[in-house]
Amino acid sequence: MSPVTIAVDAMSGDRGAAIAVAAAEEAVRENEALSLVLVGSRGELEALLSEPHPRLRIVEATDAVHMHERPSHALRHKQNSSMAVALRLVRDGEAQGCVSAGNTGALMAFGRSLIKMYPGIERPAIVKLIPSLRGRCHVLDLGANVDASAENLYQFAIMGSLMAAAVSGLPEPRLALLNVGEEEIKGNEQVRLASHMLAQCDSLNYIGYVEGSDLFRDVADVVVCDGFVGNIALKTGEGVAAMLMELLEQAFTRSLYGRILGWLARPTLMRLLRTIDPARHNGASLLGLQGVVVKSHGNANERAMLAAIRQSAREVRLEIPRRINEQLDELML
Amino acid sequence: MSPVTIAVDAMSGDRGAAIAVAAAEEAVRENEALSLVLVGSRGELEALLSEPHPRLRIVEATDAVHMHERPSHALRHKQNSSMAVALRLVRDGEAQGCVSAGNTGALMAFGRSLIKMYPGIERPAIVKLIPSLRGRCHVLDLGANVDASAENLYQFAIMGSLMAAAVSGLPEPRLALLNVGEEEIKGNEQVRLASHMLAQCDSLNYIGYVEGSDLFRDVADVVVCDGFVGNIALKTGEGVAAMLMELLEQAFTRSLYGRILGWLARPTLMRLLRTIDPARHNGASLLGLQGVVVKSHGNANERAMLAAIRQSAREVRLEIPRRINEQLDELML
Missing domain, CATH: 3.40.718.10 (Isopropylmalate Dehydrogenase)
Structure with missing residues (x-):
């Protein structure tokens, strides 16, 4: 399998970073073609990691979006949140997909602002x-x-x-x-x-x-x-x-x-x-963005988070955004 | 218990009049205060009745509303349908409630046209x-x-x-x-x-x-x-x-x-x-009409139809329309 890198917003779920870290460790263990970037507080994430792993790196984000924060507020004040940083990694090509268990509205808002939509598509859908x-x-x-x-x-x-x-x-x-x-x-x-x-x-x-x-x-x-x-x-x-x-x-x-x-x-x-x-069925995709963004349930456990990571890796491997982009033109009114 | 009379639209369900007749016979057997009026083709209904019963009478209706008939069409052309005749029995005080397994839209339309709505209520609800x-x-x-x-x-x-x-x-x-x-x-x-x-x-x-x-x-x-x-x-x-x-x-x-x-x-x-x-949970009420009208699922079996008849009798006994009417005034804007 060709290598895939996924950015994991480790700080936005209801249950804290431990879930994301444990799921990430399991994900790189089971899939040798997968690299993950854990985005969040470096100190907290390092403490949670059981051991260093060559395909698991940490990218620091100093802030986090709260579950009940208004998307407009997050967009204005949380540009350094783990959510925004993870999406920026996708935009900049450092990751090909992103998983977040955070606030859906904020993920949507950051997704639209940081990653381009398909041309002609007015709104993304979940x-x-x-x-x-x-x-x-x-x-x-x-x-x-x-x-x-x-x-x-x-x-x-x-x-x-x-x-x-x-x-x-x-x-x-x-x-x-x-x-x-x-x-x-x-x-x-x-x-x-x-x-x-x-x-x-x-x-x-x-x-x-x-x-x-x-x-x-x-x-x-x-x-x-x-x-x-x-x-x-x-x-x-x-x-x-x-x-x-x-x-x-x-x-x-x-x-x-x-x-x-x-x-x-x-x-x-x-x-x-x-x-x-x-x-087992955790993971919803933000469809309409020219990038893979998977939303995990806010209170996902480790297994559910792992399912969401797997799903984002699968969507990247299947090149969903490219394939949709290519065929969209002929179907749009 | 005070006596209750319910009109049963026997011709409008998916499964034919046999279900309605069987449910009606069981309903009068289990509840001595209940009288039922079976509305439909007299010949067909008499043939289906296992024996005459003092609290089960038949009122002839020569027509029936089809499951996929437009309400507006039914309203114009089916005034002699079992559905319309059953509702007219409620309007005229010959029955205190009505049960139908027919077309919801037509039941709604006939209900609004034949039975008064509560004053001030714009639309009935199910x-x-x-x-x-x-x-x-x-x-x-x-x-x-x-x-x-x-x-x-x-x-x-x-x-x-x-x-x-x-x-x-x-x-x-x-x-x-x-x-x-x-x-x-x-x-x-x-x-x-x-x-x-x-x-x-x-x-x-x-x-x-x-x-x-x-x-x-x-x-x-x-x-x-x-x-x-x-x-x-x-x-x-x-x-x-x-x-x-x-x-x-x-x-x-x-x-x-x-x-x-x-x-x-x-x-x-x-x-x-x-x-x-x-x-066991069959039976939805048309709320907003000044009378008891219960909609049974279209393909209700005998037990389900019986549940709908019981429900209409209960609503009559509880005097739901009168109680709502009395208290509506003070709550309306």
Whole structure:
């Protein structure tokens, strides 16, 4: 594999730098082609590193963006934050991708200000690969924008399709718009107009509308919605999954018989858990920037952070930004 | 219990009149204070009834609204449909509530045209009681409107609070707006403005924003959103639940050991299944009309249809429309 360098914003997650450092050490151990740059307080990071590693270096950043800081405030006052420094490493070519578990809005704002967007793309979107029973599905936008015009949705659809093609190797990913199910109220104006625009575009495999429940039924490879809807749908789904896992846990601890059964069934249940474990599916991509920027969940544990680092390395290896850039022209209206 | 009469639109569901008739026979059997009016084709309904019952009568309707018919078309051409006739029984006081598994949009349109709305309420909303791990939560709107102004959201919040108080006996139900989690993009303009309006209202126990995952965490008793977001969130949640149940099913059928375990664990898992069984939670209320109108899922089975009939009878007994009407005045801006 060709060598890949990823900048890791080590200071912005909820759980502190220890998570980022541990994940980074594991990442360079498992992947010999990977080099990482840990960005943050040198003293703190050096103390956390178990030993020096030739493919793990530290770049000092004296400041950090807080989780609840306004993006505009961060942009004005936090140019020396670990987040901004990590993104600048990507801009300057010292790293090819960046991972941050920090404030999404600030990451978005710094991303747009430090790394160029694709020409013609108005807004970046957050995209995530959602696991389902049979396949996987790229869903965007998951919260970069609280509303979206038909034109925005159309652009998200193009970027999402190109990304799905590059990531999953599908020649013609099935593209759909997320909509409500009832026939008579088929979506708001933006969604209907975006649907009309997409139906005109021969280069996209647009299959029409899908409903919330279709996200897990391998009906589409790319599903597009505005960030408000996407964020709420994703979190509702996570809420249901968490509730069911807790119910299952309760079921197998309620009685002695239940506990024995639970013990016997543990390997079976663990396999199930692994399939939907959020840590394994951590990592959302900022799509629209001419560079790989992966957002990790704010309270990611070590395993989840490792998943996000792996994802950014994969996107770099697949040259996602270059491939999207090359094919964007012919698809833009 | 005081006697209650419910009109059942027997012809509009996906699965035909047999479901409605079977559910109706069970409903009058289990509840001696309940009378039902089955509305539809007399010949078909009589053939389906296993025997005459003193509290089960048939009212003829010569037509039916199709599942994919436009509401405006239904309103113009289907005044003799089982749906319209059932609602007219409520309007005329021959029934106190109505249940239909038909086309939501048409039910909404007929409901608005045949039954008065509360004074001052601009649009009805669809509300459903969502089960969670610890409590239950009234969520609205679930698809009556694809968009909603701040004023609409405010009115939904009032109606939802009054309904939760009446249904659950909570003196001050915790009221929240559904929003995205990230601080910096706290919702679109409508949500922010509605939040401001609700915060001013001393008679409501407004607790602020909640996220999608909070729907199942007993954080609020009433959660308000527009119908587009609500519909997609609900269906995404249902999709996740269906996927997990299928994964569980697979886990316990994959190997002989798994099958034996599954057989041993069946009672435990069945209890879990019952907790989240959609059939037990079938029935959404059209809120805003001065009458009880319950929408059953289109492809409800007999048990689900029975749940919807029970719900409408409960809402009639609790005099939900009268109670909301009485308290609405002081809460409206």
